Amino acid sequence: MRRTLLVVHPGALGDVLLARQALRALRDLYPNHALGLIVRRDVGALLEVCREADRCFPLEGRALSGLLGGVESTPSDLSQWLRVCDLALCWMDDPGGLHATLAAFGVAHRVIQSVSGEMAEIHQADHLLRTLEGIVQLRPAGSRLDLPDTIKEAGRTLLRSHGLAENRFVMVHPGSGSPHKCVAPSTLATVMDELRFREIPVALAVGPADEAIALDVVDRCSSDPVWIRGQDLDRMAGLLAHAALFIGHDSGLTHLAAALAVPTIALFGPTDAGRWAPRGANVEVLSGSPCRCDGWEAVRACTDKSCLKISVDRILSACDERLFATDTKG
Numbered sequence: 004m005r006r007t008l009l010v011v012h013p014g015a016l017g018d019v020l021l022a023r024q025a026l027r028a029l030r031d032l033y034p035n036h037a038l039g040l041i042v043r044r045d046v047g048a049l050l051e052v053c054r055e056a057d058r059c060f061p062l063e064g065r066a067l068s069g070l071l072g073g074v075e076s077t078p079s080d081l082s083q084w085l086r087v088c089d090l091a092l093c094w095m096d097d098p099g100g101l102h103a104t105l106a107a108f109g110v111a112h113r114v115i116q117s118v119s120g121e122m123a124e125i126h127q128a129d130h131l132l133r134t135l136e137g138i139v140q141l142r143p144a145g146s147r148l149d150l151p152d153t154i155k156e157a158g159r160t161l162l163r164s165h166g167l168a169e170n171r172f173v174m175v176h177p178g179s180g181s182p183h184k185c186v187a188p189s190t191l192a193t194v195m196d197e198l199r200f201r202e203i204p205v206a207l208a209v210g211p212a213d214e215a216i217a218l219d220v221v222d223r224c225s226s227d228p229v230w231i232r233g234q235d236l237d238r239m240a241g242l243l244a245h246a247a248l249f250i251g252h253d254s255g256l257t258h259l260a261a262a263l264a265v266p267t268i269a270l271f272g273p274t275d276a277g278r279w280a281p282r283g284a285n286v287e288v289l290s291g292s293p294c295r296c297d298g299w300e301a302v303r304a305c306t307d308k309s310c311l312k313i314s315v316d317r318i319l320s321a322c323d324e325r326l327f328a329t330d331t332k333g
Contacts (some may be wrong), residue, residue, distance in 0.1 A: 007084050008033055009110075011041040011070075011093040013062055014118060015180070016236070016255030017281070018127070019046050020262050022094070023148070025132045026055060029092070032138070039084050041066045045236040052237065053148055058084065071099040074107045085110060090138075094118040094131065112138070127278050147264040147283075150244055158241025165206065165229050169245045172204040173322070174231070174260075177220045178213035179252035183302050185216060186252070186270050186311045192223035193315045194250070198322065199226070206231050206246075208239065208256060248325050250318070253279060261286045266325040268318065272311035273302040287321050289313050 008029055012019050019042055030038055037057040040047050047059025060066035060081050069076040077085070085091075085108040093101055093115045105113045116134040125133075162169060175195060179185050195205045209217045209232040221227055231242065236259075243249065243260050249267045251257035253274040260267045261281030268287050269280055273294045280288045294310035296302045 004083070004087055005035065005037045006033075007037045007039055007088045009039045009041070009084060009088050009091040010056075011067065011091070011095060012118065013042070013067065013095060015043070016046050017253075017258035017279075018118070019043070019050075020148075020255070020258040020281075021128045021279075022131045023055060023262065024128050025092075025135055028132060028135060029090070033089070036089065041070070041081075049236050049240060052151055052154065055148070060084075070104055071101060073100060073104050077104065077108075082108070090114070092116075092135070094134070114138070125278070126280075126282070128282060148240075148259075148262040150240055150263070154237050154241040155244055156241075157238055158243070158245050161231075161234070161238060161242050162245055165231065167204055167206060167229060170247050172206055172229075172246060173198055173248045173250065173326075174206045174208055174243060174246040175228070176208040176213070176249070176251035176254060176256045177216045178210065179254040180212060182216060183299075183305075183308075184253045184272060184274060184311075186272070186313055187308075188216065188219040189223050190313065190315055190318070191220045191250075194318050194322070195220070195228055196225050197315070197319055199228070203247075203326070204229065206242075208232075208251075210256075248322060250322070257281055266328065268321050268325065270311070270313055270318070272308065273299075273305075285325070287325065289317055289321060 012022055039058040039060060040056045041060045042062060044061035044063050047061060050056045051059050065078050066081050069078050088110045090112040091105050091110045096117050098115045101115055102113060114134055159169060177191055198205050206229040207217055209230055240259060243265055244263050246265050249260035249265050252270050257267060257269050258281045261283045264283060264285055266285045271280060271288055271290045273296055276288045276290060290310060291312040292309040296305050
C-alpha cells in the first residue's frame with residue numbers, strides 16, 4: 004500500500020475549496036503519497052473525481068467521530084490509512100483527543116490548527132496555507148478545478164434538457180445559506196429581467212435551502228427564468244462549467260464557479276470579502292457600503308443592510324464586462 008496523507012476539514016463547500024492551494028502544496032511535497040480527506044461526502048466525492056484527492060472518508064459517517072474517540076473507535080478503512088500515514092493535517096477548532104489518536108497510529112507529522120484562526124487580516128486560503136509553513140513551500144494559488152469529461156457531458160445533457168446552449172447563459176444563485184448575506188430579491192429580479200431583455204438566457208440555481216428566496220426573486224421577475232433544482236454537486240459542477248457567467252453571493256456555489264474559472268460576480272455584504280471571497284482572475288467582488296455591524300448578532304438584527312445595497316447598474320456593468328471578455332475569447 005502507498006504511503007498516505009490525511010487532511011481533516013469539517014467545513015462547507017466554499018470553505019473546503021479555499022483549502023485547495025494548501026492541498027496542492029501537500030501533493031507537490033509528497034508526489035508519491037495518496038491524499039485522503041475527511042470532509043463532507045459530496046465535497047469529497049467531487050474532489051476525488053477531479054483528482055484533487057485519492058480517497059474520501061465522509062464526515063457523515065464515523066470517520067471523524069471515531070478518530071476523536073481513539074484508536075479502537077476509528078473505522079477499519081481509516082485505521083488502515085493511518086497506519087501508513089506520514090502526515091495528518093487537521094483544520095479543527097476543537098481537536099479533542101486527536102493528537103493522541105494520531106500519535107498512537109504512528110503518524111509522525113501532526114498539524115492541528117483552528118480552521119478560523121486569529122489572522123483575520125489575511126485571506127482564508129493564505130491562512131490555511133500558512134498552517135503548513137515550514138513543511139511545504141508556500142506558493143501562489145494553483146489552477147482551476149478540472150472536471151472529468153463524464154461530468155462535463157452530464158452538464159451538457161442537463162443544459163439541453165432545459166433548453167440552454169453551452170456558454171450562452173447566465174446562472175444566478177439567489178441564496179447563500181443565510182438571508183443576511185443576500186441582496187434584495189428585487190435587485191436580482193431586475194438584473195435577471197434586464198439580461199433577458201438583452202436576449203441572454205438566465206438559469207436560476209436552487210438548492211434545498213434556496214426555495215423561499217428563489218420564489219421571492221421569481222415573483223418579482225417579469226417572466227419565469229429556467230429553474231435548475233434538485234441536482235447533486237457533481238451535476239451542478241458539470242452544468243456550471245458551461246455557463247458564460249455566474250452571479251452569486253457568499254456561497255459554496257460561488258466558490259465552485261470561481262474554482263472552475265467561470266466568469267463570476269460575487270455579491271458580498273457583511274462577510275469580509277478580503278478574507279472570504281473566492282479568488283481568481285475571472286472573479287469580480289461587488290459590495291455596498293462597508294459593514295458597520297459588530298458581529299453576526301448585529302448583522303441579524305440590522306434592518307438597513309447598506310453593505311448589500313449594490314445597484315442594478317453596477318451589477319449589469321460587471322455583467323457586460325465579463326460577458327464581453329468571454330465573447331472576445333471565442
